[in-house]
Amino acid sequence: MDYIIDVKGKKLGRLASEIAVILQGKKNPNYDRKSEGDDKVIVKNINDLEISPKKQIQKIYYRHTTQIGHLKEQSLGMLLEKKGPAGVLRKVVREMLPENKLRIRRMKKLIIE
Numbered sequence: 001m002d003y004i005i006d007v008k009g010k011k012l013g014r015l016a017s018e019i020a021v022i023l024q025g026k027k028n029p030n031y032d033r034k035s036e037g038d039d040k041v042i043v044k045n046i047n048d049l050e051i052s053p054k055k056q057i058q059k060i061y062y063r064h065t066t067q068i069g070h071l072k073e074q075s076l077g078m079l080l081e082k083k084g085p086a087g088v089l090r091k092v093v094r095e096m097l098p099e100n101k102l103r104i105r106r107m108k109k110l111i112i113e
Helices: 014-026 053-060 078-097 102-107
Strands: 004-005 040-044 058-065 073-077 109-112
Touching: 004 058, 014 040, 014 078, 014 102, 040 102, 053 073, 053 078, 058 078, 073 078, 078 102
Parallel strands: 004 040, 040 109
Antiparallel strands: 058 073
């Protein structure tokens, strides 16, 4: 089943959690945690995504390069400038999905227009 979501007036976190639930297949009566699910999500009007200015400064994403002292940090505002709202939404949804081999297959079912 295809879910079409209009982003106008929606917050980033609430939208991402809704998308993550759909991609896992939890809204489907035939839900099985071992299957990738049949549902696709189509996101429209991504440029109207609401992100508060305070959150853009305070929200920090960390990653490590496995070298000693190489902890990298990036604020949400910097990520928004670099990847745009579509890239930010993909990153947030990806982090909300379980870390297993199905994550890549589920992310392919997220279509952002």
